[in-house]
Amino acid sequence: MGFIVQKYGGSSVKDAERIQVVAGRIAEEAREGHQVVVVVSAMGDSTDRLLELAKQVNPSPPDREMDMLLATGEQVSIALLAMALQAVGIPALSLTGPQAGIRTDRVYGKGKIQGIDTNRIRKALDEGQAVIVAGFQGINAEQDITTLGRGGSDLTAVALAAALKADICEIYTDVDGIYTADPRIVPEARKLDVISYDEALELASLGAKVLQSRSVEFGKRYNVPLRVLSSFKQGKGTVVMAENEVMEAVVVRGAALNTDEAKLTVLDVPDRPGMAAAVFSALADQHINVDMIVQNTSEEGETDISFTVPRTDVRKSLDALQRVAEEVGAQGVSSPKNIAKLSIVGIGMRSHTGIASKLFAVLAEHEINIDMISTSEIKVSVVIEEEGAEEALRVVHRAFELDKSDE
Amino acid sequence: MGFIVQKYGGSSVKDAERIQVVAGRIAEEAREGHQVVVVVSAMGDSTDRLLELAKQVNPSPPDREMDMLLATGEQVSIALLAMALQAVGIPALSLTGPQAGIRTDRVYGKGKIQGIDTNRIRKALDEGQAVIVAGFQGINAEQDITTLGRGGSDLTAVALAAALKADICEIYTDVDGIYTADPRIVPEARKLDVISYDEALELASLGAKVLQSRSVEFGKRYNVPLRVLSSFKQGKGTVVMAENEVMEAVVVRGAALNTDEAKLTVLDVPDRPGMAAAVFSALADQHINVDMIVQNTSEEGETDISFTVPRTDVRKSLDALQRVAEEVGAQGVSSPKNIAKLSIVGIGMRSHTGIASKLFAVLAEHEINIDMISTSEIKVSVVIEEEGAEEALRVVHRAFELDKSDE
Numbered sequence: 001m002g003f004i005v006q007k008y009g010g011s012s013v014k015d016a017e018r019i020q021v022v023a024g025r026i027a028e029e030a031r032e033g034h035q036v037v038v039v040v041s042a043m044g045d046s047t048d049r050l051l052e053l054a055k056q057v058n059p060s061p062p063d064r065e066m067d068m069l070l071a072t073g074e075q076v077s078i079a080l081l082a083m084a085l086q087a088v089g090i091p092a093l094s095l096t097g098p099q100a101g102i103r104t105d106r107v108y109g110k111g112k113i114q115g116i117d118t119n120r121i122r123k124a125l126d127e128g129q130a131v132i133v134a135g136f137q138g139i140n141a142e143q144d145i146t147t148l149g150r151g152g153s154d155l156t157a158v159a160l161a162a163a164l165k166a167d168i169c170e171i172y173t174d175v176d177g178i179y180t181a182d183p184r185i186v187p188e189a190r191k192l193d194v195i196s197y198d199e200a201l202e203l204a205s206l207g208a209k210v211l212q213s214r215s216v217e218f219g220k221r222y223n224v225p226l227r228v229l230s231s232f233k234q235g236k237g238t239v240v241m242a243e244n245e246v247m248e249a250v251v252v253r254g255a256a257l258n259t260d261e262a263k264l265t266v267l268d269v270p271d272r273p274g275m276a277a278a279v280f281s282a283l284a285d286q287h288i289n290v291d292m293i294v295q296n297t298s299e300e301g302e303t304d305i306s307f308t309v310p311r312t313d314v315r316k317s318l319d320a321l322q323r324v325a326e327e328v329g330a331q332g333v334s335s336p337k338n339i340a341k342l343s344i345v346g347i348g349m350r351s352h353t354g355i356a357s358k359l360f361a362v363l364a365e366h367e368i369n370i371d372m373i374s375t376s377e378i379k380v381s382v383v384i385e386e387e388g389a390e391e392a393l394r395v396v397h398r399a400f401e402l403d404k405s406d407e
Numbered sequence: 408m409g410f411i412v413q414k415y416g417g418s419s420v421k422d423a424e425r426i427q428v429v430a431g432r433i434a435e436e437a438r439e440g441h442q443v444v445v446v447v448s449a450m451g452d453s454t455d456r457l458l459e460l461a462k463q464v465n466p467s468p469p470d471r472e473m474d475m476l477l478a479t480g481e482q483v484s485i486a487l488l489a490m491a492l493q494a495v496g497i498p499a500l501s502l503t504g505p506q507a508g509i510r511t512d513r514v515y516g517k518g519k520i521q522g523i524d525t526n527r528i529r530k531a532l533d534e535g536q537a538v539i540v541a542g543f544q545g546i547n548a549e550q551d552i553t554t555l556g557r558g559g560s561d562l563t564a565v566a567l568a569a570a571l572k573a574d575i576c577e578i579y580t581d582v583d584g585i586y587t588a589d590p591r592i593v594p595e596a597r598k599l600d601v602i603s604y605d606e607a608l609e610l611a612s613l614g615a616k617v618l619q620s621r622s623v624e625f626g627k628r629y630n631v632p633l634r635v636l637s638s639f640k641q642g643k644g645t646v647v648m649a650e651n652e653v654m655e656a657v658v659v660r661g662a663a664l665n666t667d668e669a670k671l672t673v674l675d676v677p678d679r680p681g682m683a684a685a686v687f688s689a690l691a692d693q694h695i696n697v698d699m700i701v702q703n704t705s706e707e708g709e710t711d712i713s714f715t716v717p718r719t720d721v722r723k724s725l726d727a728l729q730r731v732a733e734e735v736g737a738q739g740v741s742s743p744k745n746i747a748k749l750s751i752v753g754i755g756m757r758s759h760t761g762i763a764s765k766l767f768a769v770l771a772e773h774e775i776n777i778d779m780i781s782t783s784e785i786k787v788s789v790v791i792e793e794e795g796a797e798e799a800l801r802v803v804h805r806a807f808e809l810d811k812s813d814e
Contacts, residue, residue, distance in 0.1 A: 016463035056423035058494035069486035072479035079476035087465035
């Protein structure tokens, strides 16, 4: 008898029929004697529908009310899934994020989980019920509903698996695992059986959107194995887990392309201590995540600071940067430029050399210009033009022989 | 400066445009310096859509999950209305039933309000916010969401007006007031300026669906004046309030038809003490509201017990009655028969005689057969065949000259 946390995304519960399929899958686990906690997202495009309604009544809806609105999507899913389970004879209890004891900080729209009071869930499990929890939501100290931002339902599932000490957290999605690269871009990409937390983390942050970073981080911190698998196809998916020696034998595990970022440059910043701090704390105050940063000091004692931010935050970033540029006496802010970030990832890089230079050589050979570079112990990323970036990914995938099995 | 509780029904907030109209109306009150608490229902047909989804996954969905599901409808409305208010510069805060402190008993789907913790609402009002509360819902001792059943949003509004000691509770709906009879059936029906709680109560319970009984009862108990008015048309609507001498001068205030009930008969019940108690406690256990009751003892020491129940409860009633019929040794239960109940209502009846006999005479004159009769101090009701019942209502309306103004 095991203890499983499962998470089903919006496409897995997009209509009554799909909900019944999911109920059937949960019922199997329950009949085998497993304890099951299930986290669900909002049905299909229901979140989009709510966003559209909000926009109609208020072009810039307040965050608190947005969370109040969006949280209804998951609440519909949990009620229906609990009903569907009871229809097939499985006792089930639905719980909203607040009812499930998921406490967050005060940031609406991007709440961080601060703790989980698992009493109510444990009580229901002890009574033999399958527990269905609304993903993506929690409650703050003011008893207001907060949502957890993108990938929030995955996060709910992993956090619950950690808090409840579940054996595994299964993330059901519309893909059947994690691939060496996005198969829509690289047809010869290969599904991985296993990947380390750190590799998944790098891939997630680099735009391989199967798992969100925050979920993998949570899994890593509490050592919860995650299994990514399809809710439509049979298959064992990909397990994300702590690394071991076998895994280290692979130098490059996968490659990813991120086209969600734009590059901004603050021009002619005076070369004095505290300038970078001023720029980036202005962005941090607006909860904007800065990714790659490059600073080059010229000989005239002035410097350009370039960095990438999510494209959705470009307008907010410009507002903040224009203020800070004036304050510190910089010349101004460049127009934002959409870029692509191409990365290769593998824990084996730690013990191998020459990986970065091989990447640069491959790109040079195909006349792809590199704009920014960033490396970590297990990753090399380059910023390139958005145009041609997909072809670049295919080239790199081939050059590192990611299509060939490592077993 | 006044303190108003307003309630808007589903048709008043059925789309973004209507929500903006409602926001405009609330903004007017707020700008005049009034404190405003607004209760809203789910948008248009959203509740029907949720019911349909539930039916698809489970033909008899459990009540707790049904409440979890349906409560999302009002939550969507409050978030959108708060957004729409902020868009026109009015600070507004949405609160779910649980957040608004509306505590209920444990009966899912038909929860009774047991108390309201008004702290959070008062705090928001003190901060100058318009407070938008989800109607129809509350929270029980287990921290589960409960819904209040039909007319629940009105009840939320009246209960809040009472708890907050508001000056008036305005119920915005798709009709512009309470009429002497349903104008869709009786074209010459006349809008009333004022009606007493007791009259409104009788009319509500008799099928005049503008206001639900529970709301009027609440208003009466706490002496909250209610104003029923249209959210689409200008006009002062109808005020429901404590009776006074002027109101007593009118003998018959209105007439109503209820076609939501069916008649059931338990046949050949042994004529022993406790038989009626057994029958009706079996129905009460199932939370079925029994309306009219007639018992006739035959000379053979057996008796038929007839009564009316809501048509929606017929199946549940039959199940309960068949069990009880066996237990007490009755012959069985008749097939349910859909009937119509026609009633005339007026507090003036207390001091006038001959009203019932005039009603019977009018019906006899038009060859309408009377099946059951029930009277109270301020009401006479007769059960008649469903066929021809609307014509009967028109005949009675004319006979009592309800189309003529009483001023």
